[in-house]
Amino acid sequence: GQQVMQIPQYQHVQEGEDFTTYCNSSTTLSNIQWYKQRPGGHPVFLIQLVKSGEVKKQKRLTFQFGEAKKNSSLHITATQTTDVGTYFCAGDDYKLSFGAGTTVTVRA
Amino acid sequence: EAQVTQNPRYLITVTGKKLTVTCSQNMNHEYMSWYRQDPGLGLRQIYYSMNVEVTDKGDVPEGYKVSRKEKRNFPLILESPSPNQTSLYFCASSPSLNTGELFFGEGSRLTVL
Numbered sequence: 101g102q103q104v105m106q107i108p109q110y111q112h113v114q115e116g117e118d119f120t121t122y123c124n125s126s127t128t129l130s131n132i133q134w135y136k137q138r139p140g141g142h143p144v145f146l147i148q149l150v151k152s153g154e155v156k157k158q159k160r161l162t163f164q165f166g167e168a169k170k171n172s173s174l175h176i177t178a179t180q181t182t183d184v185g186t187y188f189c190a191g192d193d194y195k196l197s198f199g200a201g202t203t204v205t206v207r208a
Numbered sequence: 209e210a211q212v213t214q215n216p217r218y219l220i221t222v223t224g225k226k227l228t229v230t231c232s233q234n235m236n237h238e239y240m241s242w243y244r245q246d247p248g249l250g251l252r253q254i255y256y257s258m259n260v261e262v263t264d265k266g267d268v269p270e271g272y273k274v275s276r277k278e279k280r281n282f283p284l285i286l287e288s289p290s291p292n293q294t295s296l297y298f299c300a301s302s303p304s305l306n307t308g309e310l311f312f313g314e315g316s317r318l319t320v321l
Contacts, residue, residue, distance in 0.1 A: 133308060142298060142315050148308040188250060195266065195305065200250035
């Protein structure tokens, strides 16, 4: 079945630095979604990518969907303490499969 | 307010004692799903439902049952809980599977002794 792999599992970032988290699927996806879960909270939808090669931005967050629709990335610039949390990608094949997440901590 | 409501939020129980975690959404969503979250494993889908009376297994259905008799409710049933079902459980809903954005409940932390 579909598997979605996410790397890295942990990301320790100095405040102000950039980082990227990656998501790879074993199958071609119809779309991919990204979620953020703050510590102690529940996942909250960030964005959905549908088209091959699609790039979307939300302020300091840039989301990209690969040309083959089998991978995606989330790039955060100028990391802030508010970026702390776990970021999940979820691939939509016939059902949403979530990656294991990237847990981000920020050093002030 | 549009929301997904889970109960109980916290529960400590003992092995073998049947329990039900309720989930209700007020957004008239067709699609509902249950996930469990364990450290390092992300969100793993237990069961999902495309609509009333339509349910199917996710990736980790063993030890769980669900029902979807009404559109708004999707309870998760543990007939005979075991310690390996100690986890954080999330219910989620969406207008339909392919219309994006899952709305998650606040989560139910279950401990089975």
